[in-house]
Amino acid sequence: MSVVRAAESLLALSQQEELEDLPKDYSLSPSEDEGDIDGERKHQKLLEAISSLDGKNRWKLAERSEASLKVSEFNVTSEGSGEKLVLSDLLGPVKTSSSLATVKKQLNRVKSKKTVELPLNKEEVERIHREVAFNKTSQALSKWDPIVLKNRQAEQLVFPLKKEQSAFAPIEHVLSGWKARTPLEQEVFNLLHKNKQPVTDPLLTPVEKASLKAMSLEEAKMRRAELQRARALQSYYEARARREKKIKSKKYHKVLKKGKARKALREFEKLRKANPTAALEELENIEKARMMERMSLKHQNSGKWAKSKAIMAKYDLEARQAMQEQLARNKELTQKLQVASDSEEEEDGAEGEGELVPDAVNEIQMDANGPNPWMLRNHLRGTKEAKVQDPKKLPEPVAHEASESEKEERPGAEEEILLNEFEERRSLRKKSGLNQDTELVSRQEPKDSSSQEVLSELRALSQKLNRENQQSGKQNMSSTRTVPSVQREEPAEVEEEPLLLQRPERAHTVEELEELGKEECFQNKEVPRPTGEGQQSERNPNNQPGTPKEKKRKEEMIDLQNLLTTKSPSVKSLAVPTTVEELEDEEERDQKRIIKEAFAGDDVIRDFLKEKREAVEASKPKDVDLTLPGWGEWGGMGLKPSAKKRRRFLIKTPEGPPRKDKNLPNVIINEKRNVHAAAHQVRERETLCCLALLLEKNILVLCGQEGYVILTTESKLFSFSLTGSEMNNSRSILAF
Amino acid sequence: MKVKMLSRNPDNYVRETKLDLQRVPRNYDPTLHPFEVPREYIRALNATKLERVFAKPFLASLDGHRDGVNCLAKHPKSLATVLSGACDGEVRIWNLTKRKCIRTIQAHEGFVRGICTRFCGTSFFTVGDDKTVKQWKMDGPGYGEEEEPLHTILGKTVYTGIDHHWKEAVFATCGQQVDIWDEQRTSPICSMTWGFDSISSVKFNPIETFLLGSCASDRNIVLYDMRQATPLKKVILDMRTNTICWNPMEAFIFTAANEDYNLYTFDMRALDTPVMVHMDHVSAVLDVDYSPTGKEFVSASFDKSIRIFPVDKSRSREVYHTKRMQHVICVKWTSDSKYIMCGSDEMNIRLWKANASEKLGVLTSREKAAKDYNQKLKEKFQHHPHIKRIARHRHLPKSIYSQIQEQRIMKEARRRKYDLGHLILSQYPFLTSPLSSPEINKNQPSEGIVYVPLYSRDVFEYCHEGEAVII
Numbered sequence A: 001m002s003v004v005r006a007a008e009s010l011l012a013l014s015q016q017e018e019l020e021d022l023p024k025d026y027s028l029s030p031s032e033d034e035g036d037i038d039g040e041r042k043h044q045k046l047l048e049a050i051s052s053l054d055g056k057n058r059w060k061l062a063e064r065s066e067a068s069l070k071v072s073e074f075n076v077t078s079e080g081s082g083e084k085l086v087l088s089d090l091l092g093p094v095k096t097s098s099s100l101a102t103v104k105k106q107l108n109r110v111k112s113k114k115t116v117e118l119p120l121n122k123e124e125v126e127r128i129h130r131e132v133a134f135n136k137t138s139q140a141l142s143k144w145d146p147i148v149l150k151n152r153q154a155e156q157l158v159f160p161l162k163k164e165q166s167a168f169a170p171i172e173h174v175l176s177g178w179k180a181r182t183p184l185e186q187e188v189f190n191l192l193h194k195n196k197q198p199v200t201d202p203l204l205t206p207v208e209k210a211s212l213k214a215m216s217l218e219e220a221k222m223r224r225a226e227l228q229r230a231r232a233l234q235s236y237y238e239a240r241a242r243r244e245k246k247i248k249s250k251k252y253h254k255v256l257k258k259g260k261a262r263k264a265l266r267e268f269e270k271l272r273k274a275n276p277t278a279a280l281e282e283l284e285n286i287e288k289a290r291m292m293e294r295m296s297l298k299h300q301n302s303g304k305w306a307k308s309k310a311i312m313a314k315y316d317l318e319a320r321q322a323m324q325e326q327l328a329r330n331k332e333l334t335q336k337l338q339v340a341s342d343s344e345e346e347e348d349g350a351e352g353e354g355e356l357v358p359d360a361v362n363e364i365q366m367d368a369n370g371p372n373p374w375m376l377r378n379h380l381r382g383t384k385e386a387k388v389q390d391p392k393k394l395p396e397p398v399a400h401e402a403s404e405s406e407k408e409e410r411p412g413a414e415e416e417i418l419l420n421e422f423e424e425r426r427s428l429r430k431k432s433g434l435n436q437d438t439e440l441v442s443r444q445e446p447k448d449s450s451s452q453e454v455l456s457e458l459r460a461l462s463q464k465l466n467r468e469n470q471q472s473g474k475q476n477m478s479s480t481r482t483v484p485s486v487q488r489e490e491p492a493e494v495e496e497e498p499l500l501l502q503r504p505e506r507a508h509t510v511e512e513l514e515e516l517g518k519e520e521c522f523q524n525k526e527v528p529r530p531t532g533e534g535q536q537s538e539r540n541p542n543n544q545p546g547t548p549k550e551k552k553r554k555e556e557m558i559d560l561q562n563l564l565t566t567k568s569p570s571v572k573s574l575a576v577p578t579t580v581e582e583l584e585d586e587e588e589r590d591q592k593r594i595i596k597e598a599f600a601g602d603d604v605i606r607d608f609l610k611e612k613r614e615a616v617e618a619s620k621p622k623d624v625d626l627t628l629p630g631w632g633e634w635g636g637m638g639l640k641p642s643a644k645k646r647r648r649f650l651i652k653t654p655e656g657p658p659r660k661d662k663n664l665p666n667v668i669i670n671e672k673r674n675v676h677a678a679a680h681q682v683r684e685r686e687t688l689c690c691l692a693l694l695l696e697k698n699i700l701v702l703c704g705q706e707g708y709v710i711l712t713t714e715s716k717l718f719s720f721s722l723t724g725s726e727m728n729n730s731r732s733i734l735a736f
Numbered sequence B: 001m002k003v004k005m006l007s008r009n010p011d012n013y014v015r016e017t018k019l020d021l022q023r024v025p026r027n028y029d030p031t032l033h034p035f036e037v038p039r040e041y042i043r044a045l046n047a048t049k050l051e052r053v054f055a056k057p058f059l060a061s062l063d064g065h066r067d068g069v070n071c072l073a074k075h076p077k078s079l080a081t082v083l084s085g086a087c088d089g090e091v092r093i094w095n096l097t098k099r100k101c102i103r104t105i106q107a108h109e110g111f112v113r114g115i116c117t118r119f120c121g122t123s124f125f126t127v128g129d130d131k132t133v134k135q136w137k138m139d140g141p142g143y144g145e146e147e148e149p150l151h152t153i154l155g156k157t158v159y160t161g162i163d164h165h166w167k168e169a170v171f172a173t174c175g176q177q178v179d180i181w182d183e184q185r186t187s188p189i190c191s192m193t194w195g196f197d198s199i200s201s202v203k204f205n206p207i208e209t210f211l212l213g214s215c216a217s218d219r220n221i222v223l224y225d226m227r228q229a230t231p232l233k234k235v236i237l238d239m240r241t242n243t244i245c246w247n248p249m250e251a252f253i254f255t256a257a258n259e260d261y262n263l264y265t266f267d268m269r270a271l272d273t274p275v276m277v278h279m280d281h282v283s284a285v286l287d288v289d290y291s292p293t294g295k296e297f298v299s300a301s302f303d304k305s306i307r308i309f310p311v312d313k314s315r316s317r318e319v320y321h322t323k324r325m326q327h328v329i330c331v332k333w334t335s336d337s338k339y340i341m342c343g344s345d346e347m348n349i350r351l352w353k354a355n356a357s358e359k360l361g362v363l364t365s366r367e368k369a370a371k372d373y374n375q376k377l378k379e380k381f382q383h384h385p386h387i388k389r390i391a392r393h394r395h396l397p398k399s400i401y402s403q404i405q406e407q408r409i410m411k412e413a414r415r416r417k418y419d420l421g422h423l424i425l426s427q428y429p430f431l432t433s434p435l436s437s438p439e440i441n442k443n444q445p446s447e448g449i450v451y452v453p454l455y456s457r458d459v460f461e462y463c464h465e466g467e468a469v470i471i
Helices: A002-020 A038-053 A087-091 A098-112 A122-153 A171-176 A183-194 A206-214 A217-246 A250-274 A276-295 A304-312 A317-334 A343-356 A359-369 A373-388 A402-435 A441-461 A463-477 A483-500 A510-526 A528-567 A578-598 A604-619 A643-649 A684-689 A692-700 A714-718 A724-728 A730-734 B036-053 B365-380 B385-392 B398-417 B438-442 B454-465
Strands: B058-063 B069-074 B081-086 B090-095 B100-106 B112-117 B123-128 B132-137 B151-154 B161-164 B170-174 B178-182 B188-192 B199-204 B211-216 B220-225 B230-236 B241-246 B253-258 B262-267 B276-279 B285-290 B296-301 B306-310 B318-320 B328-333 B339-344 B348-353 B449-451
Touching (some): A122 B220, A122 B230, A692 B036, B036 B365, B036 B385, B069 B112, B069 B339, B069 B348, B081 B123, B090 B112, B199 B241, B211 B241, B220 B241, B241 B285, B253 B296, B296 B328
Parallel strands (some): B112 B161
Antiparallel strands (some): B058 B348, B069 B081, B090 B100, B123 B132, B161 B170, B220 B230, B241 B253, B253 B262, B262 B276, B285 B296, B306 B318, B339 B348
């Protein structure tokens, strides 16, 4: 069926082609065959004729207006489907047969397979090879870039660039091919052999070896370091002793002595535990000392000083303290030595003390001590200690009873405090002395130290102040701690603090000393800060009123300049009518405004004027002052030669001819230019290329022996030192 | 009565030995020495003058050849030894310190086209017009022995140049093609060719030793890679390049001596424009050699002069000539960078100082110091017109001078005529492409070949420089 159909359609197509050649008036549509109105047909014809006039053969599609069984095979259209009708569609079977599908696939496969391309011709292959090889080599060459760049930028190159290490030939090798020939050499070798000097390998005699082994380098170094440290410590102690010896303060010495005594006591205590026999001897010594002291009658309170203090004690806190001290001392001395202590006796002692001291003193003291927590604390501590200490083991009249311990301990604590103060003061002084000229901050320190001294003196005067100061001191010491915690911890710390601050005992090593120094620095640094800030704040108020003034002055100057700028350029000639002038002025003003807007940031005119003024100033001949101070009159610091003399020796240079640009406000004419010198001056082009400023600087720097510039010349660039071995591979050297 | 006296420490004014300079106490305050700088200036001036006064670069002439010297070679191990080949096929070995010929070999019939030494310095190779490559021992034959080459290779074509590898037992010859030879074999390991014209010179790169450069008479420079056995790239210049020389310190830089009176320094990675065009010669440049420092090179020209160029300058710093020196065919810079040798047409080898006014021999420390000081002064005041003028002054023979003038006029005329503003290429046949823009060069049809129209660049550069030559 389908085959038949296809044949038919093919036939139809061929017929269609034939029909196209027919004249146009030959109608083909079936509707026309039926025959309508003649007029219509004629009209249709006409239209067709007209349309055929444009010369193109148009295939007019036939329309089917009504249904009919007979459909012409000549007018198959694909209208409506929107696609073109292709021949293969017509040829293809209506149903796809499965048997053909495989064949189709095979056909497709064959179609998709491409033929193998022809190989590139030789030239192209070569070109590609070349391209690849070139890229590779240029990449390989790029590894030299940094080296080349470095060499190019280097100020000077010394060749050969890579110096060969001179090879070390072991002495055996050298000696093996060498024999002593001359008599001198033989003699030398004989000597060497006699002394058992090994000629080769170790090159050391046994004795030398032994001596080398005796002390290794490390050991020697250590020993040396130790010695150094010892020396440093010694010098430190010496310096300290010298310093302390110089101190004139009686109080200090007194306190020191007491401290020493206490220390001795403590040591004795230790000794007693460790070595009883030695302790006994020591005890005897102490006893002797006590006796001597007692013999001196210094502490009888009968001296002039004691009496005056007794009077003063009522009003003066210090005097009262001294009094009490004295009494305590007296008591201590007058006490009988007992191995076992008796509470009664102690009470007696207390009574005795009460007898010795005037009542008034104690009364006021009580008043003073009442609100003083410092004293309370001492009380507490005294009691504590009393509880802790074993009464039976104390041979000394050291505190047992509360009152006595108070008397005893308080001055002790006090003296320690005082000692610390002294220490602090000294360290501060030392610090200030050291740092006076090094740092700006440390300049404040003398002031600080002096203030601290004042403070410490005040401390000594009033205990209240003392306490406050201590608190502040601690705050300084432990700045990280919060204030309340410090206050809370205070009692506990005070117990340990004196021990901690015994510096000479602690600073055994250099490191420790350093640490101490650091601490001191830390302390000192913290103190001056507020003062520094204060100074700054002081400066600022100084500056702040200053700056407005300066500004004002500047503003005034600027105003003057502005006046100048506005006035000077318009040199008016009288001939010009005023109205025109005004107009011109307006124009000028406009221009100026525009220019000013353009150069809003930088005032060109003013700059120029300034430059000109400077130039004028510079070109003015200067007076020569030949006055010599001290000739014919007194001279020295702060003395100036008299006006008369100055007048006499001042040589006024005559005013030169007026400047050429005097009347040219917009021009600076350099009158200094010397035609003869111009020949030697660097031309502008060169200066441009090598930066005029740099050039000038370079020229001002001398490069000979007169100057102090180290010579680096290019002559080294070409200096070659090719020795024999280097020459051996000079080629390779030169190629890196 | 106590008398106070002035007392001074003798250390301050007494010198330690008689040889020391007298100590002069001096105040360094510059206001007290207003004439310091002028004094230095005068010193610099004097130094410059003296430099010119003592600029006598010519040291010696080695005569003995019976024809023009065609090629020179340095000995790699001995500074004093130089080898030269003449146009009559004679090779001579010279001792520079004695300034004498120590050995003469009749190596070839016809020209000795090329000569090169082995890197170890034990033997050397020559090529000649008789189509042979010969290897010779550096030491002369023993008593009774005949002067014979170690090896002789008979080739099919004329070899025009030879160079030895810097590290291996390999050498390269050029002629119809570039051949790489193993010393032990009689046939080349590989031959590389690109184009058909005869190749006039081949040079191994001293750093990247597998690289070769050659120049042929079809105006091109071709670079080869020995390992890959391929040419890499070709540069075509406007005129023939006579020889090239690699920079011994910079692996990718080489300089080509061209027939158009100029030398072109190329970076081999970017060949479309030369790094620098060195122009001062007034005739074809025949040979070029780098100083071992890689900072300068010397060129020999047909205009009977040799010139020294700094690598980064387009103008020469020095020109050497003598009355009797004819066309200079070959030139070498010695390995100690102090001397220059040139062989010329009139059978002589001349020895020059690389630094014209350098004092030879051992210098005392004070002499050295003075030299350094003067050098520094000259450097410092180099821009001052008087000093510059003196330092720049060179004497030239009249012929060269007039040629320079002539060429200057020609250049000026060219510039005027082909003013860059309205330059239409098609009107001017000698300008084959627009002036020196690398973009356009890249569009050249054949890959791997760079066409560098240098003649036009010459015009271009001239215009931009704006000022004419020195001297």
